[in-house]
Amino acid sequence: MAEACAIDVVVFDVLGTMVDEPGGLRAAVREAVPEGDEVTVGELVTVWQDHVEHEQRRMEKGSRAYANSEALDREAAERVAARAGLTDRAAIGRLATAAQRLAPWGDSLGGLARLAQRFPVLGLTNAGRATLLRLNSHADLRWHLALSAEDARAYKPAPEVYRLALDAAGCPPERVLMVAAHAWDLRGAQALGMSTAYVRRPVGDPPRTSDTFHWHAESLDDLAAALTAA
Numbered sequence: 001m002a003e004a005c006a007i008d009v010v011v012f013d014v015l016g017t018m019v020d021e022p023g024g025l026r027a028a029v030r031e032a033v034p035e036g037d038e039v040t041v042g043e044l045v046t047v048w049q050d051h052v053e054h055e056q057r058r059m060e061k062g063s064r065a066y067a068n069s070e071a072l073d074r075e076a077a078e079r080v081a082a083r084a085g086l087t088d089r090a091a092i093g094r095l096a097t098a099a100q101r102l103a104p105w106g107d108s109l110g111g112l113a114r115l116a117q118r119f120p121v122l123g124l125t126n127a128g129r130a131t132l133l134r135l136n137s138h139a140d141l142r143w144h145l146a147l148s149a150e151d152a153r154a155y156k157p158a159p160e161v162y163r164l165a166l167d168a169a170g171c172p173p174e175r176v177l178m179v180a181a182h183a184w185d186l187r188g189a190q191a192l193g194m195s196t197a198y199v200r201r202p203v204g205d206p207p208r209t210s211d212t213f214h215w216h217a218e219s220l221d222d223l224a225a226a227l228t229a230a
Contacts, residue, residue: 005174005175005195005214006175006230007119007175007176007177007195007227007230008119008120008169008171008175008176009119009120009121009122009165009169009171009175009176009177010115010119010120010121010122010176010177010179010227011121011122011123011124011165011169011176011177011178011179011189011194012112012121012122012123012124012143012179012180013124013125013156013178013179013180013181013182013185014123014124014125014127014132014135014141014146015099015102015125015126015127016180016181016182016201016203016204017179017180017181017182017199017201017204018104018105018108018112018123018139018141019102019103019104019105019108019135019139019141020102020103020104020105020202020203021099021102021203022045022049022203023102023103023203024098024099024101024102024103025045025048025049025098025099026041026042026045027098028094028095028098028101029041029044029045029048029080029095029098031091031094031095032080032081032084032086032091032092032094032095033080033084033086036084040084043083044080044083044084047076047079047080047083048076048077048079048080049076051072051075051076051079052069052072052073052076055067055072055075056072056126056155059154059155060154060155060158066153066154068128068129068150069099069126069127069128069131069150070096070128070130070131071128073096073097073098073099073131074096076096077092077093077095077096077098078092078096080095081095097131097134099127099131099135100131100134100135100138101134101135101138102135102138102139103139104139104140104141105201105220107219107220107221108139108141108220109139109140109141109142110220110221111219111220111221111223111224112141112142112143112220113142114221114224114228115220115223115224115227115228116142116143116144118227118228119227120144120145120169121143121144122143122144122145122146122147122165122168122169123136123141123143123145123146123147124147124149124156124161124162124164124165124178125146125147125148125149126148126149126155126156126161127148127149128148128150129148129150129151132146132148145168147164147165147168149161149164151164152164156185156188157184157185157187157188157189157191158188159188159191159192161188162178162188162189162192162194163192165178165194166192166194172193173192173193173194173195174193174194174195175195176194176195177194177195177196177197177214177215177227178190178194178195178196178197179196179197179199179220179223180196180197180198180199180204181198181199181200181201181203181204181205182204182205183198183204183205183206183207183208183211183213184205185205186198186207186211186213187211190213195214196213196214196215197213197214197215197216197217197223198211198213198215198216198217199217199218199219199220199223200216200217200218200219215227
C-alpha cells in the first residue's frame with residue numbers, strides 16, 4: 001500500500017464499482033430471452049461484453065471513430081438478439097438500455113452519502129451522458145457532480161477521461177482520490193498522479209501484487225471509515 005496524502009475530492013467509478021453491471025446485464029438478457037437456461041444467458045452476456053470491449057479497444061487504437069456507450073450497447077443487443085434468435089424489436093430495444101437499470105451494491109448509497117458529508121463526490125464513468133442520467137435516477141446515486149467519458153470522446157483508461165475529473169476538482173491530482181473495483185481503472189488514474197482506492201466487489205479486476213494503491217477496502221463503508229478517520 002502506498003503512502004496516502006490528504007484528500008480534497010473523491011471520484012468514483014460507477015459501472016461495477018457503484019452498481020452491479022454484470023448482474024444487471026444478466027437480468028436484462030434473461031428478460032429478453034426467458035426460455036434460455038443459465039448457461040445460455042451466460043454465453044449471451046459474454047457476447048455482449050466481448051463486443052463492447054473489442055470496440056472500445058478499436059477506438060483506443062484509432063481504428064474506429066468514437067461512439068458513445070449507447071451506440072455500443074445497441075450494437076451488443078443486436079448481436080445478442082442474432083445469437084438468440086430474438087426478433088421482437090421492442091424486446092431488443094429494451095435490452096439495449098440495460099445499463100440504465102443497474103442496481104446499486106448494498107453499501108453504495110450509504111457509503112456515498114457518508115463520504116459526501118465530508119468531501120465533494122464525483123462520478124466518472126464510461127457510460128454515455130444519456131445512460132448516466134437515467135442510471136443515476138434509477139439507482140438513486142446522489143453525486144455533487146457526475147461526469148461521462150462521452151465528454152472526452154474516449155473511454156477509460158484514456159488519460160483525457162481522468163482529466164475531466166481533475167479539471168472539475170480544481171486541485172492537485174494527488175489530492176483527488178479515484179475509487180474503483182477495477183485495478184486497470186486505478187492504474188489509469190495513477191498515471192496522472194491521482195490517489196487511488198481499490199474497493200473489492202464480486203466482479204471487477206483485482207489488484208496485482210505489483211500494484212501500489214493508497215487504500216484497499218472490503219466495502220465502501222470500510223473506505224468511508226478510513227477516509228473520515230484520516
